[in-house]
Amino acid sequence: MQTxxxxxxxxSLYSSCRARLxxxxxxxxxxxxxxxxxxxxxxxxxxxxxxxxxAQAAANAASGTQMPATARRSLDDPNATFEDLPFKPQLxxxxxxxxxxxxxxxxxxxGFTIAILIPVLMLNPAPKDDAFESDVNLQATAEQTExxxxxxxxxxxxxxxxxxxxxxxxxxxxxxxxxxxxxLVFENKDFVWVRQAAEANPTWIxxxxxxxxxxxxxxxxxxxxxxxxKDQGTYLISEFKDSTVVLSxxxxxxxxxxxxxxxxxxxx
Numbered sequence: 388m389q390t391x392x393x394x395x396x397x398x399s400l401y402s403s404c405r406a407r408l409x410x411x412x413x414x415x416x417x418x419x420x421x422x423x424x425x426x427x428x429x430x431x432x433x434x435x436x437x438x439x440x441x442a443q444a445a446a447n448a449a450s451g452t453q454m455p456a457t458a459r460r461s462l463d464d465p466n467a468t469f470e471d472l473p474f475k476p477q478l479x480x481x482x483x484x485x486x487x488x489x490x491x492x493x494x495x496x497x498g499f500t501i502a503i504l505i506p507v508l509m510l511n512p513a514p515k516d517d518a519f520e521s522d523v524n525l526q527a528t529a530e531q532t533e534x535x536x537x538x539x540x541x542x543x544x545x546x547x548x549x550x551x552x553x554x555x556x557x558x559x560x561x562x563x564x565x566x567x568x569x570x571l572v573f574e575n576k577d578f579v580w581v582r583q584a585a586e587a588n589p590t591w592i593x594x595x596x597x598x599x600x601x602x603x604x605x606x607x608x609x610x611x612x613x614x615x616x617k618d619q620g621t622y623l624i625s626e627f628k629d630s631t632v633v634l635s636x637x638x639x640x641x642x643x644x645x646x647x648x649x650x651x652x653x654x655x
Contacts, residue, residue: 525551525569532556532567538585538629540567543649548574564591571646577639579646587631595633596622607644608651623647627654 460466529542536556554569566584582595599615599622615622620637632650636643
């Protein structure tokens with residue numbers, strides 16, 4: 388007689404038992420039985436030759452006979468039982484090797500990227516503020532401009548940490564008014580834009596000041612200055628004996644007044 392495996396479920400369940408087990412929407416075994424996921428029990432199991440099977444199982448237990456190991460059936464096998472269920476997913480050797488290679492590749496890619504970025508960052512240090520300072524010779528440029536402008540050019544003497552980042556004569560302008568302009572940068576990075584023209588007119592002034600609205604008149608350095616404002620910018624406009632000066636700044640009204648005093652002192 389063939390020895391059958393013993394299952395301690397209150398009755399013997401054999402590999403030849405026709406039962407239906409529903410797992411994750413898949414059916415295993417005979418259609419007359421049901422498996423309830425909530426209770427984890429088989430319902431409606433119909434074992435074959437229950438008396439004979441129990442007797443054989445009892446005899447095996449009394450004699451100490453070990454049940455032979457059986458190969459696990461596929462879940463698609465209609466004779467599959469509980470013993471044929473996989474306990475946990477197993478990666479094949481090839482799958483494990485591929486997963487390990489993917490992880491190693493990711494680590495190598497990150498390391499390679501870091502190795503490239505570090506030298507690039509070290510070779511390109513953060514720029515310093517001094518690197519933006521322009522070495523413009525304000526006085527020399529002003530002297531050359533006076534020869535063609537026909538009026539006295541305003542070019543103040545600057546302190547140790549003050550400089551002009553540009554200075555030029557604008558001859559061919561869309562407004563038809565040639566003018567001198569320079570940019571003055573001070574120690575705390577305040578900026579004042581100086582523009583000076585001999586043939587200034589209301590249209591040119593409106594274009595230079597970006598159509599800023601007049602708000603008041605100030606007396607600075609003994610000269611009368613018209614004040615115009617727009618957004619964050621402030622404009623000071625004053626006429627002298629042979630030219631009109633427009634000063635503007637969006638960083639400091641205080642520094643703007645200091646430059647206005649210098650203009651009045653030199654041109655007034």
